[in-house]
Amino acid sequence: MTRTLSIPGPTLAEFEAARAVVAHVAQVTPMESSRFLSRALGSEVLLKCENLQRTGSYKLRGAYNLISSLTDEERSRGVVAASAGNHAQGVARAAHALGIKATIFMPIGVALPKLQATQDYGAEVVLAGNIFNESLKAAKDFVAETGAIFIPPFDHPAVVAGQGTLGLDILDQVADVDTVIVPIGGGGLISGVASAMKQRAAELGRSLRVIGVQAENAAAYPPSLAAGKPVKIDVLPTISDGIAVATPGALNFEIIKNVVDEVVTVSDDDTARALVLLLERAKLVVEPAGAVGVAAILAGKVTNAGKTVVILSGGNIDPMLMQRIIAHGLAASERYLKLRIMLPDRPGQLARTAQLVSEANANVVEVLHTRHGKLQINEAELELHIETRGHDHRLAVVKKLTDEGYQVRILADD
Numbered sequence: 215m216t217r218t219l220s221i222p223g224p225t226l227a228e229f230e231a232a233r234a235v236v237a238h239v240a241q242v243t244p245m246e247s248s249r250f251l252s253r254a255l256g257s258e259v260l261l262k263c264e265n266l267q268r269t270g271s272y273k274l275r276g277a278y279n280l281i282s283s284l285t286d287e288e289r290s291r292g293v294v295a296a297s298a299g300n301h302a303q304g305v306a307r308a309a310h311a312l313g314i315k316a317t318i319f320m321p322i323g324v325a326l327p328k329l330q331a332t333q334d335y336g337a338e339v340v341l342a343g344n345i346f347n348e349s350l351k352a353a354k355d356f357v358a359e360t361g362a363i364f365i366p367p368f369d370h371p372a373v374v375a376g377q378g379t380l381g382l383d384i385l386d387q388v389a390d391v392d393t394v395i396v397p398i399g400g401g402g403l404i405s406g407v408a409s410a411m412k413q414r415a416a417e418l419g420r421s422l423r424v425i426g427v428q429a430e431n432a433a434a435y436p437p438s439l440a441a442g443k444p445v446k447i448d449v450l451p452t453i454s455d456g457i458a459v460a461t462p463g464a465l466n467f468e469i470i471k472n473v474v475d476e477v478v479t480v481s482d483d484d485t486a487r488a489l490v491l492l493l494e495r496a497k498l499v500v501e502p503a504g505a506v507g508v509a510a511i512l513a514g515k516v517t518n519a520g521k522t523v524v525i526l527s528g529g530n531i532d533p534m535l536m537q538r539i540i541a542h543g544l545a546a547s548e549r550y551l552k553l554r555i556m557l558p559d560r561p562g563q564l565a566r567t568a569q570l571v572s573e574a575n576a577n578v579v580e581v582l583h584t585r586h587g588k589l590q591i592n593e594a595e596l597e598l599h600i601e602t603r604g605h606d607h608r609l610a611v612v613k614k615l616t617d618e619g620y621q622v623r624i625l626a627d628d
Contacts, residue, residue, distance in 0.1 A: 222468040223405065224375040226413040232279045232375035233382055239278050239311050240379070243267050245387040245523070250495045255511050257392075258521045262384055265500045265529030269335070272380055272403055272527055273304030273367075279376030280365055281308045289314050294362045296320075296353035298346055299328050299456055300528050301367040306337035317362065319353040321346055325532040368402025369463030378406030384523055385414055391422060392520025395507035397527045398426040398435055398477065399457030401466030407525070408473040423475045425516060427506040429454035430479040438462050439471055453482045453539055456503030456528060478516070484509040486543030492526070493540070502539065504528040548605045551576075552625035555596040555615065567596060567615065574614040577601040597625070 224232070244263045251259035264272045281293055292315035295305040302318045309316035316337040320329060322344055333339050342352035357364045366373060380403070384391060394411065396404040408424040415422050428435055431450035438445040444462040452458055462470070470477075480488075485502050488509035492498045500508075507524040510516050531539075544550035557563040564583055571578055580599035602608045608624075615622050 221409050221413065221472050223409055223465055224371055224378065226410065226417065228371075228375050229378045229382060229406075229410040229413070232275075232372070233379040235279050235282050236275045236376055236379045239308065240267060240275050242383050242387075245384075246496060246498075248496060250491065251508065251511055251524070255516065255519055255522060257519055259511065260388060260391075260521075260523050261496060261498070261508075262380070262387075262523050262525045263498065264380060265498060265504055265526045269300070269303040269307045269331075270528055270530040271300040271304065271501075271504070272377060272525075273300040274307055275304075275379050276368075276370075276373035276376035276402060276406070277301070277304035277365060278308035278311065279379075280370060280372035281305070281312055281314060283372050284314075284363060288363050291360070292317060292362045293365050294319070294353050294357050294360075295365045295367070296346065296350040297367065298324050298349070300530055302328065302332045302337070302339075303335060303530070305365050306332045306335035310336035317353075317356065319343075319349040319356070321349050325535070327532055328530065331530070366463075368400035368405075369465050371465065373402055374406040374409070374465065374469070376406070377403045378410035380525070381407035381410040382414065384525075385411060388521065388523055390521060391523050393423040393425060393516070393522040395425045395427060395510060395516060395522060395524045397454075397457050397503055397506045397525065398428045398470075399432075399503065400459040400461075400463045401435070401470055402463065403525070403527060404474060405463075405466040405469035409469050412473050423519070424473065425510070425519075426470070426474050426477040427510045427515075428477060428479050429457055429485065429503075429506060430481050432458040432460075433477075433479045434460060434462050435467075435470065435477045436479065438467060439477065442471075443467070452502075453535075453542075454485055454502040454506060456501055456530075457506070478510050480506050480509040480513055480515065483542070483546040484513040486539050487546050488512055488543075489536075489539055490543035490547065498526065499529050499531065499536075500526045501528045501531040544601075548608050549602055551598075551600045551602050551608050551611060553598045553600065553612070553615070554623045554625055555598065556621040557594045557596050559594045563594065564596065566618075567598070567620065570614050570618060571598065571600060571611060574607075574611045576607065576611045
């Protein structure tokens with residue numbers, strides 16, 4: 215018997231069949247232990263490194279499974295997708311592997327690495343619109359004109375089945391897992407992973423817990439689950455753009471409300487801290503959307519989890535964005551301090567403040583000194599950017615300066 219739970223969408227047999235298909239292009243990504251996160255959670259934590267998947271994310275699984283199911287006549291028409299990132303690369307790579315023409319519509323301002331990677335996988339890229347919804351409309355218009363097959367990012371049974379193969383990999387690697395933490399955007403990944411894993415666990419006579427994580431500025435699932443139906447929200451700016459989806463997928467929502475145990479949210483500060491931690495401690499490059507599961511642990515949003523697997527869903531991050539996020543993450547971790555100091559305008563003051571910072575065992579990385587602006591004629595303003603070792607060290611640096619009589623103001627990270 216292949217199904218012991220009443221869950222909409224693919225059966226366990228269909229997940230297993232998808233796994234055999236997806237194995238032609240997707241690799242079984244590593245499972246890494248994390249001592250730091252294990253200490254933070256109070257139980258063993260392992261990282262499922264799907265950021266190391268071909269194309270840099272799990273999206274290849276669902277795209278390949280769906281495109282593989284097309285008839286010869288459908289394949290001859292080519293496939294179309296709209297995406298600003300991982301879905302574009304997944305569709306492009308899957309279509310190339312199957313010898314099918316792919317046309318990908320992307321926003322005009324898409325990050326150059328994502329654009330180049332999609333083209334390198336063999337797709338024709340059309341830049342259309344300034345935001346994703348405009349690119350999506352252009353893709354749908356193209357489908358209507360040409361008859362090409364549209365490949366949705368999450369709301370399709372074959373896509374869900376493909377993404378669920380990741381859950382079967384996890385059970386093979388960590389048979390006694392108690393909790394799985396999964397990022398959520400539209401819901402394609404978590405609906406597949408949760409359904410596949412819970413059906414397999416029920417067949418084995420055991421249980422496990424699945425927790426979804428959304429960016430708090432793009433969290434459509436909590437209000438949708440409360441309302442009992444998909445609810446559209448206004449998406450606010452977030453660094454986790456890969457999971458910034460305004461409305462849950464219809465099929466994904468039906469699966470999630472049946473099999474996902476809890477959905478939590480994390481702030482951009484939480485996510486930036488997680489991204490820095492993964493770089494420093496795990497030596498892993500993870501995009502913000504892929505790091506929200508780690509962020510949930512660091513923010514105390516997950517408790518009583520037992521042996522836990524966190525899915526790092528993607529690693530495609532623009533280096534320029536990474537630079538900004540690292541700075542933001544260091545500030546959020548209180549390891550980067552910006553100070554504005556009012557100085558008397560006389561020789562030696564800049565050197566004196568630098569000496570005091572040095573005596574506090576901190577390091578100045580940037581200095582802005584000016585006599586301009588709304589200052590008295592005998593005043594100067596100094597802005598210092600300082601590396602610190604955390605909360606207590608920050609306080610010690612500020613105290614060192616104020617004890618010397620300087621007026622000090624801590625600036626918010628921007």
